[in-house]
Amino acid sequence: MSMDEKLKTTQQEEYHHLVNRIKPKPPVLQNCIWAFVVGGLICVVGQLILNYLLGMGINKQDAGSLDAIIMVFLGALFTGLGIYDDLGQKAGAGSIVPITGFANVIVASAMEFKKEGYIFGVGAKIFSIAGPTLVFGFVASVAIGLIKLWLIQ
Amino acid sequence: MPALKKRGQQSLMFKNPPFITSWASLVGPKEGEGPWGPHFDKVFEDYLLNEESWEKAETKMLREAVIMSLSKQGLKPGDAELFLAGDLLNQIISSSYAAREINIPFLGLYGACSTMAESLLVGAVMIDGGFYQRVVAATSSHHYTAERQFRSPIEQGVQKVPSSQWTATAAGSVVLQSTGAGARITCATVGKVVDMGQTDAANMGGAMAPAAADTIKMHFKDTGRKTDYYDLIVTGDLGAVGMALAHELFIKDGLVPSPNYSDCGVLLYDGLQGVDSGGSGCGCAGCMLAGPLLHKVKNGEINRLLLVATGALMSPTSTFQGESIPGIAHAVAIENL
Numbered sequence: 001m002s003m004d005e006k007l008k009t010t011q012q013e014e015y016h017h018l019v020n021r022i023k024p025k026p027p028v029l030q031n032c033i034w035a036f037v038v039g040g041l042i043c044v045v046g047q048l049i050l051n052y053l054l055g056m057g058i059n060k061q062d063a064g065s066l067d068a069i070i071m072v073f074l075g076a077l078f079t080g081l082g083i084y085d086d087l088g089q090k091a092g093a094g095s096i097v098p099i100t101g102f103a104n105v106i107v108a109s110a111m112e113f114k115k116e117g118y119i120f121g122v123g124a125k126i127f128s129i130a131g132p133t134l135v136f137g138f139v140a141s142v143a144i145g146l147i148k149l150w151l152i153q
Numbered sequence: 154m155p156a157l158k159k160r161g162q163q164s165l166m167f168k169n170p171p172f173i174t175s176w177a178s179l180v181g182p183k184e185g186e187g188p189w190g191p192h193f194d195k196v197f198e199d200y201l202l203n204e205e206s207w208e209k210a211e212t213k214m215l216r217e218a219v220i221m222s223l224s225k226q227g228l229k230p231g232d233a234e235l236f237l238a239g240d241l242l243n244q245i246i247s248s249s250y251a252a253r254e255i256n257i258p259f260l261g262l263y264g265a266c267s268t269m270a271e272s273l274l275v276g277a278v279m280i281d282g283g284f285y286q287r288v289v290a291a292t293s294s295h296h297y298t299a300e301r302q303f304r305s306p307i308e309q310g311v312q313k314v315p316s317s318q319w320t321a322t323a324a325g326s327v328v329l330q331s332t333g334a335g336a337r338i339t340c341a342t343v344g345k346v347v348d349m350g351q352t353d354a355a356n357m358g359g360a361m362a363p364a365a366a367d368t369i370k371m372h373f374k375d376t377g378r379k380t381d382y383y384d385l386i387v388t389g390d391l392g393a394v395g396m397a398l399a400h401e402l403f404i405k406d407g408l409v410p411s412p413n414y415s416d417c418g419v420l421l422y423d424g425l426q427g428v429d430s431g432g433s434g435c436g437c438a439g440c441m442l443a444g445p446l447l448h449k450v451k452n453g454e455i456n457r458l459l460l461v462a463t464g465a466l467m468s469p470t471s472t473f474q475g476e477s478i479p480g481i482a483h484a485v486a487i488e489n490l
Contacts, residue, residue, distance in 0.1 A: 011349065012349050012350035015349040015350070015351075015363065016349075016350065016351075018398065018401055019351065019356070019359045019398060022359075022394060022397045022398055022401070023315075023316050023356060023359065023394055024315040024316060024394065024430075025315070026314050026315055031312070079308050079310075080308075082308060084308065084310045085307065085308045085309060085310045085311075086310075087310055088309070088310015088311055088312060089310070089311075089312055089313060090312075091310075091312075092312035093312075095310050096310060096311075101310065104308070104309060104310050105306075105309055107308070108305075108306035108307070108308035108309035108310075109306050109309075111306065111307075111308055112301055112306035112307060112308070113306075115205070115206045115208075129305065129306065129309065
């Protein structure tokens with residue numbers, strides 16, 4: 001490394017320290033409380049729907065699937081109504097982690113790219129954010145399936 | 154033959170300083186609600202401006218700003234000889250599509266959010282060089298076009314951090330002439346690309362502050378002017394975080410521009426508008442200059458203004474590839490002579 005490069009690296013490190021000193025820190029505790037409360041409430045809604053479905057005499061597996069479908073619908077609906085992004089600003093991971101958050105990123109992408117048409121807009125870009133979750137979700141499911149096939153059976 | 158109008162390494166001293174004869178600023182609803190709302194020429198009630206897409210809305214806003222800045226002198230777009238503009242979108246489409254309808258010779262510029270200063274600088278050189286008599290320098294940004302290009306879909310529920318900035322929905326247009334009355338562009342400093350290795354796309358002010366500090370330092374070194382020469386030194390869109398960093402860098406460089414130093418990103422909104430560190434985007438410096446700041450120069454409240462518009466020159470591609478964020482800043486001195 002030449003002298004100039006060394007000097008440059010030192011300057012960049014110095015500046016990096018300065019930035020970290022001056023940059024305001026996110027209110028981590030407050031964000032955690034928000035995430036806990038909102039995430040918890042979303043789960044409570046999911047649980048209420050599940051209990052209702054079970055009360056209707058639907059078996060446990062079907063009720064679980066129906067519950068997930070209803071929660072995805074609600075996530076999509078509140079995204080379309082322009083409420084979910086405001087919720088996400090407050091709740092952070094609390095509204096991203098539940099299945100409603102998954103619906104949010106897909107519907108938000110679909111709405112965003114509708115102007116570019118249904119093929120190259122909505123069709124091509126709908127999974128632009130959710131895509132990685134799907135890809136690695138599939139990879140994980142294949143891996144787990146293979147483990148089950150080889151080790152457990 | 155030595156360069157007659159160049160001073161030092163990076164600065165230009167104009168022999169026949171171009172006049173700023175008229176200007177116009179058009180802003181979106183949020184900017185209209187800010188502390189400078191009444192000082193803008195037009196505040197739009199929504200973000201679409203009766204267009205089909207945000208991109209078309211931004212083009213319309215820029216086009217109207219150009220037309221309005223000329224009409225204040227009773228001129229039509231055809232009366233200008235050259236249109237200099239740039240914006241944040243890929244292939245600077247807002248400017249190019251605005252130019253399509255304005256129908257005067259056009260040079261597209263890309264300096265990210267430094268475009269207001271870049272276009273004024275290039276325009277001033279064109280006029281001082283004797284090539285043109287009337288040039289329009291303009292720029293625009295739109296919150297939603299920038300968000301969808303650089304960040305995430307609008308309705309996606311993401312949490313912003315305190316150092317992030319709000320891209321302004323605004324357009325500014327300034328008419329420069331070789332003859333006329335009013336304030337003049339006396340000198341300018343072309344900035345270098347400065348990259349201090351910052352990679353945080355949620356802290357643009359931090360990435361751009363070193364470029365601003367470098368250009369300001371070079372401006373004073375090249376011109377021999379003192380920091381108290383200017384009534385106001387205003388950077389483009391460093392925001393509160395970037396401005397605090399710039400302060401630290403000024404002290405390191407031995408410059409003390411405060412209390413006559415401020416930043417358009419800090420001025421444009423008030424703290425209660427949920428913009429975190431402040432405003433950003435080409436339109437941030439554009440509308441603040443072509444609105445409140447030039448009005449104050451006209452009134453004589455500010456006689457010597459140094460606009461240092463700042464830009465972050467990354468793209469989503471370079472960010473994903475792990476590149477750091479290069480910053481740039483150009484300075485333009487506007488004075489009542």
